[in-house]
Amino acid sequence: MIKEETHNREPDVSVRQRLLSSAASLFNRKGYAATTVREIVTEAGVTKPVLYYYYQNKEGIYLELLREPFQKFDTLIDAARGERGSAKQRLLHLANQVLVLFLENIDVARVFYSIYYGPPQGAPFFDFDTYHLKFQDVMSRLVNDGLQSGEFRKANVEDIVWAILGIINVTIETKLRHLEIDLGRDGLSRVLNLLFQGIVADERKGVGERE
Amino acid sequence: MIKEETHNREPDVSVRQRLLSSAASLFNRKGYAATTVREIVTEAGVTKPVLYYYYQNKEGIYLELLREPFQKFDTLIDAARGERGSAKQRLLHLANQVLVLFLENIDVARVFYSIYYGPPQGAPFFDFDTYHLKFQDVMSRLVNDGLQSGEFRKANVEDIVWAILGIINVTIETKLRHLEIDLGRDGLSRVLNLLFQGIVADERKGVGERE
DNA sequence: GTCTATAGCTTGATAGAC
């Protein structure tokens, strides 16, 4: 073998793990359908039967890949209900945590995006909707708290949730695009504060900063 | 032939057009990589050489598919600069037009989404970024007008653009998901107005409606 | 312009040895 290649061959990392991270990288770069089993095993530095030994098939490795990040997402959502502070603080904190989780798993996030908002690509079913709806539900509760306490002005709960969700999503999307421009954690907070404070100058008070 | 199939066989529509709409439908349902040339021609009710006659190959039909909607997007952006009215009105109008364009081309929109924010799927390069940046640029100008005239309170122009973009995107995303819930044109306007007015109750004025 | 037929390749998956 002249060409040992740069591939995934550290002996201390388990073969299982190598397969998983190679698959993650390839699904992230090429998409589920366009990635072949051959590419995954070559990049992991193993042969094909090894993949079929550890995972049932390409679908199996895909599902295993999504499992952990979405488990963490679920935990994070559950934890959000127990937080203390103002509704605004709690919403900012939750949004920030979700952003961090996505950024830490940006390759899985890209695959999720392309399949959830795009065509299924022949990938097996994964119940993204349940997580998404649960996330919206928790945000609705937080928003409702803010409305009950008078912290927020009277408005449609769901509309507020959509606005926050849109801002979280656009922050993630700046990272998914292959450009240098991205908002990051600070950007997310800034834009969310913009939403909380509003954009229109209020004639009943001077133009400028409020806080 | 027992089974004539439900396929695309209206004789009055040109073969070219049939191929294009079959491809649109399949890319939309399965994604670029997972769709085969065979499926496209079968659904269009023609044979394979016909596709290679009208379009160079699968890549050619894909590029042709994107051309028209993005041409329209471009036209729409250019037109936005000439509009009259307040900055807020012009932004609402532009956002609404963009949403309508996406909804009218929802199948192309889904393919765009999955490739722009997701992995390239083996699809040929299409310069989505240029359109996206041009859209952001026009919005920045409109926001700037609002800041100059004192219509908007002092804030970062780009942040305002991101907030608006996030709300437009989330509206489109509600349509892309395979759930019944979606915001629609009215929802988009409502949520954008929320952004303009802000969410937090201002202690310096009574809680409640402003307009 | 549209067909039938097929070349030439890549795919996911496994049998069987060690």
Add this chain to the structure above:
DNA sequence: GTCTATCAAGCTATAGAC
């Protein structure tokens, strides 16, 4: 657990007839 060897099925693309 991991290998070599292999397979059937499916793929894009085209040649050549009409």
